[in-house]
Amino acid sequence: MPQHLWIKMANLVFELEKKLSTSQPSTGIVRNIDRMKTVLEEAGLLLLNPLGEPYNEARTDLEASITGEATGKLHVLDVIKPIVYTQQEGSRSLLQKGVVIVGNK
Amino acid sequence: MSSTINFAIDLGTTNSLIAKANNGSVDIFKNPSGMKVTLPSVVAFRKDRILIGDKAREYVEKDPANVFAAFKRKMGTGESFFIPNNGSFKTPIELSTIVLQELKNFIFTGETPASVVITIPASFDTVQSNATKEAGYAAGFREVLLLQEPIAASLAFANKEGKAGMEGQWLVYDLGGGTFDVALVVIDDDEMKVIDHEGDNFFGGVDFDNGIITQLFIPYLEGRFNISDLSSKMLSANGRYNKLYYQLIYKAEEAKIGLSSHTSVDIEFDFTDEAGETHEVYFSITRDQFEGIIRERIAASISFIRNLLSRNNLQPSAISEVVLVGGSTYIPLVRTLLTQELGIKVNTSIDPTTAVVEGAAWYAGGRPGKAEPAPAAQQSASTPSGSNVPNATAIEVKTAYQANSRDLEEYLAATIKNAPAGSNYRITRSDGGFDSGLKPAAEKISEMLLLLPNSLNIFSLKLFDKQGFPLQVSIPEIMIVQGKFSIYGQPLPHDICLEVDDTDNNTTHLELIFERNAILPIKKSITKTLSRTIVKGSDDQLLINVLEGSRYASPSSNLPIGIVSITGRQLKTDLVKGSDIDLTFEISESRDITVTAYISMIDEEFKQAFSPSSRSVNITRLQQETDYLHRVGKRQLEKLLKQEKYEEGAALQQALKELEVIQEKLRNLSTDDVTDTKYQLDDQKRRLAQVIDSTEKDDQLLELKEEYYDKRESLRYLIEKTGDKNMLQRYEHMKAEENTWINSCSTQYLRLKISEMDRLSWDIRKKDISYVTSIYMYYSMKPDDAYSNLSEIRLLKKRGDEALTRRNPDEILSIVYRMYDLLIDKNQGDETMKGTGLSR
Numbered sequence: 001m002p003q004h005l006w007i008k009m010a011n012l013v014f015e016l017e018k019k020l021s022t023s024q025p026s027t028g029i030v031r032n033i034d035r036m037k038t039v040l041e042e043a044g045l046l047l048l049n050p051l052g053e054p055y056n057e058a059r060t061d062l063e064a065s066i067t068g069e070a071t072g073k074l075h076v077l078d079v080i081k082p083i084v085y086t087q088q089e090g091s092r093s094l095l096q097k098g099v100v101i102v103g104n105k
Numbered sequence: 106m107s108s109t110i111n112f113a114i115d116l117g118t119t120n121s122l123i124a125k126a127n128n129g130s131v132d133i134f135k136n137p138s139g140m141k142v143t144l145p146s147v148v149a150f151r152k153d154r155i156l157i158g159d160k161a162r163e164y165v166e167k168d169p170a171n172v173f174a175a176f177k178r179k180m181g182t183g184e185s186f187f188i189p190n191n192g193s194f195k196t197p198i199e200l201s202t203i204v205l206q207e208l209k210n211f212i213f214t215g216e217t218p219a220s221v222v223i224t225i226p227a228s229f230d231t232v233q234s235n236a237t238k239e240a241g242y243a244a245g246f247r248e249v250l251l252l253q254e255p256i257a258a259s260l261a262f263a264n265k266e267g268k269a270g271m272e273g274q275w276l277v278y279d280l281g282g283g284t285f286d287v288a289l290v291v292i293d294d295d296e297m298k299v300i301d302h303e304g305d306n307f308f309g310g311v312d313f314d315n316g317i318i319t320q321l322f323i324p325y326l327e328g329r330f331n332i333s334d335l336s337s338k339m340l341s342a343n344g345r346y347n348k349l350y351y352q353l354i355y356k357a358e359e360a361k362i363g364l365s366s367h368t369s370v371d372i373e374f375d376f377t378d379e380a381g382e383t384h385e386v387y388f389s390i391t392r393d394q395f396e397g398i399i400r401e402r403i404a405a406s407i408s409f410i411r412n413l414l415s416r417n418n419l420q421p422s423a424i425s426e427v428v429l430v431g432g433s434t435y436i437p438l439v440r441t442l443l444t445q446e447l448g449i450k451v452n453t454s455i456d457p458t459t460a461v462v463e464g465a466a467w468y469a470g471g472r473p474g475k476a477e478p479a480p481a482a483q484q485s486a487s488t489p490s491g492s493n494v495p496n497a498t499a500i501e502v503k504t505a506y507q508a509n510s511r512d513l514e515e516y517l518a519a520t521i522k523n524a525p526a527g528s529n530y531r532i533t534r535s536d537g538g539f540d541s542g543l544k545p546a547a548e549k550i551s552e553m554l555l556l557l558p559n560s561l562n563i564f565s566l567k568l569f570d571k572q573g574f575p576l577q578v579s580i581p582e583i584m585i586v587q588g589k590f591s592i593y594g595q596p597l598p599h600d601i602c603l604e605v606d607d608t609d610n611n612t613t614h615l616e617l618i619f620e621r622n623a624i625l626p627i628k629k630s631i632t633k634t635l636s637r638t639i640v641k642g643s644d645d646q647l648l649i650n651v652l653e654g655s656r657y658a659s660p661s662s663n664l665p666i667g668i669v670s671i672t673g674r675q676l677k678t679d680l681v682k683g684s685d686i687d688l689t690f691e692i693s694e695s696r697d698i699t700v701t702a703y704i705s706m707i708d709e710e711f712k713q714a715f716s717p718s719s720r721s722v723n724i725t726r727l728q729q730e731t732d733y734l735h736r737v738g739k740r741q742l743e744k745l746l747k748q749e750k751y752e753e754g755a756a757l758q759q760a761l762k763e764l765e766v767i768q769e770k771l772r773n774l775s776t777d778d779v780t781d782t783k784y785q786l787d788d789q790k791r792r793l794a795q796v797i798d799s800t801e802k803d804d805q806l807l808e809l810k811e812e813y814y815d816k817r818e819s820l821r822y823l824i825e826k827t828g829d830k831n832m833l834q835r836y837e838h839m840k841a842e843e844n845t846w847i848n849s850c851s852t853q854y855l856r857l858k859i860s861e862m863d864r865l866s867w868d869i870r871k872k873d874i875s876y877v878t879s880i881y882m883y884y885s886m887k888p889d890d891a892y893s894n895l896s897e898i899r900l901l902k903k904r905g906d907e908a909l910t911r912r913n914p915d916e917i918l919s920i921v922y923r924m925y926d927l928l929i930d931k932n933q934g935d936e937t938m939k940g941t942g943l944s945r
Contacts, residue, residue, distance in 0.1 A: 066163060080352065
């Protein structure tokens with residue numbers, strides 16, 4: 001399967017997980033999501049959710065929209081797309097920047 | 106040295122790109138951070154660093170005084186921009202130089218081009234053109250050729266269609282993210298020229314995104330959730346819905362892109378109303394709605410064209426075609442209105458986002474370069490103001506950092522001696538996830554490096570002189586391991602494998618879970634399929650057998666380190682063959698192994714932890730293995746005796762006798778025996794397995810290797826015949842791996858590899874209609890009474906004969922599979938192995 005389709009699939013898995021995080025999904029659903037993530041890993045993709053992480057301008061793994069006054073320490077307030085790295089034969093490279101909204105907590 | 110220029114840069118108002126002509130093709134370089142081809146033409150002067158591109162753009166609204174975008178519009182003016190953060194001034198030329206230098210970092214081939222073609226708008230006058238050249242020289246190019254953007258785009262289209270050039274006169278319609286230009290281009294005396302142009306510097310795709318927000322999202326949300334003046338609440342930095350604004354910008358762009366290929370799209374987002382309640386909003390947008398929003402703006406762009414044509418006394422019929430450039434020309438309404446309103450053919454054969462740089466590279470590929478590339482170390486000296494640079498080899502850099510870290514960021518300190526005044530440094534992570542930006546190089550510097558969890562993070566520190574040229578200093582890579590390596594962590598001494606059934610060969614083999622030298626702690630989940638049905642209440646068991654040893658060896662000669670058995674007595678319902686089982690394996694830093702099995706069919710979880718001090722031996726499994734080894738050994742002994750190899754035979758005979766003793770002892774051992782007898786028997790069994798393995802191995806290995814090589818050769822032939830690149834890649838990968846196992850593998854492993862070759866061959870053959878037809882004919886020729894269901898087989902044969910006329914391999918195969926299911930005698934072996942119950 002072409003890589004861009006794998007990335008699309010990774011984004012959908014991420015969205016699904018995000019939606020379920022607001023409720024109490026059954027263990028079966030959580031397991032299925034974990035399985036999907038395992039398949040993505042097997043396809044060489046590493047998915048990261050930066051929600052809540054500190055943000056600074058050196059983070060080229062994120063494409064940020066800065067909300068509010070943006071003074072003081074910034075954190076990732078919302079993640080629209082996850083960070084995706086590709087991992088092959090020991091080397092890793094950024095495939096998709098995380099699309100995030102950052103601001104003061 | 107290349108004799109042609111080859112390198113080209115589209116120095117755009119919004120985005121810039123770099124490409125290279127390469128023997129008849131064009132490669133567009135990608136940003137090593139994020140792998141996009143475009144670099145936003147934005148430079149930000151933050152407090153202690155300079156950011157370029159995407160990171161700089163993030164601060165356009167938040168820190169407008171120190172962030173500079175669209176400075177291309179000011180090229181050739183005497184204007185300078187004041188930077189409050191460092192109290193200095195920068196000209197548009199200097200800002201363009203920074204962007205050009207950043208684009209040079211996209212060239213991953215290590216080349217440092219001396220000559221380049223840079224594109225300029227058709228509207229640029231001589232002063233603006235010279236300003237662009239100056240920026241090119243300041244960025245280190247020794248020869249800069251300029252090319253008008255519409256000409257560059259036209260060259261890309263001309264090359265694509267294999268024409269020497271375009272015909273007659275045509276329009277280049279360039280609608281980007283924030284600017285619109287249209288140019289009238291003609292070939293006059295064999296020369297491609299821009300005759301006239303029109304443009305709007307404040308019209309582009311961003312306006313369409315905003316239209317979706319203001320005309321669709323906001324009225325909908327205000328109506329549904331009874332909110333007033335949502336627009337102001339979104340746009341104010343301290344407004345309650347400021348975060349929503351950024352979410353909606355993203356969603357609007359997503360909708361716009363989706364509507365280029367679909368007639369309607371569904372957008373979803375979360376919305377928190379004024380009472381604090383969060384709602385999931387599902388919003389459908391049709392292409393008609395979107396077109397209603399943008400129609401007026403697109404029509405306005407067509408008025409520009411009408412003006413352009415009437416000014417040049419031309420009728421639309423005099424124009425041969427309109428070539429489309431810029432990402433916003435993907436919008437179908439743009440294409441439709443241009444055709445409808447002007448009746449001119451629209452040419453969309455080139456990716457509109459890269460057309461300009463692509464055409465410029467074609468041009469560069471045909472222009473001889475006159476400048477000799479300067480050695481990198483001398484490049485800065487070649488610039489007008491860089492003559493006092495000291496010898497870069499005298500620069501000394503020493504770094505200090507913690508090579509192993511448990512934190513998500515690690516402190517780096519460095520000393521830099523003898524760096525020229527005004528130098529900068531930059532630290533980047535090799536995977537593209539971290540970039541310090543350009544920072545002033547002081548004698549002592551420090552930086553917090555962001556680490557990616559549980560992995561090796563490699564950073565490089567580079568120095569640049571005040572003009573932005575790299576200084577030639579040898580600085581070792583900074584390597585920091587996050588998480589995994591700790592004083593408690595250790596590498597695995599052997600592979601950790603799972604035993605799974607190989608029903609084709611009536612044996613079991615090992616499947617790798619964790620590779621030797623993997624660092625603890627480690628966790629992995631896999632999904633397997635049950636290879637046989639386990640009946641509720643029976644003594645039959647499903648075995649999850651975890652072994653330590655070489656993945657290439659046979660399961661019985663490896664050390665069992667953990668086994669989970671699920672017997673029929675533990676089950677509330679039958680476990681049906683083919684159902685999935687999720688297995689999770691975890692090994693802690695102190696080598697505790699936890700195996701969790703979840704069977705979704707019955708929604709039950711089985712979990713067991715094994716400590717390294719207590720070995721797990723399952724008596725039933727040990728019995729099965731011993732019986733299997735005895736069978737194999739006996740068969741092998743008969744063979745050896747027939748071949749009169751009495752010496753080897755004697756050793757095998759002795760091993761078989763010892764096995765029989767073990768079998769006898771096992772028969773008398775209860776399944777819950779608490780003594781260490783089972784461990785002793787397991788050790789003995791493993792030793793005997795190695796004896797039997799080796800005699801069997803020597804004999805069979807040669808035969809199997811021959812079979813493997815034969816199959817590999819016929820697979821290569823098949824792949825070459827089909828020309829399937831993906832298959833070729835898989836084949837090459839398998840072949841490259843071969844050296845790691847071919848001389849040390851077990852017969853089981855070799856059989857497994859042969860099966861892999863068979864599967865690959867099947868993947869190819871199943872698409873070959875004549876091959877599929879021959880299989881169908883084989884089953885179809887069998888008498889009806891060879892199958893278990895007479896009426897169904899008759900129907901299948903009828904359907905199959907019809908399917909043959911349609912020549913669809915998939916359809917024919919679906920019938921063949923069912924025929925095979927119904928076949929009574931499938932020629933199965935009489936000795937069926939019990940195995941683990943897990944198939945590969």
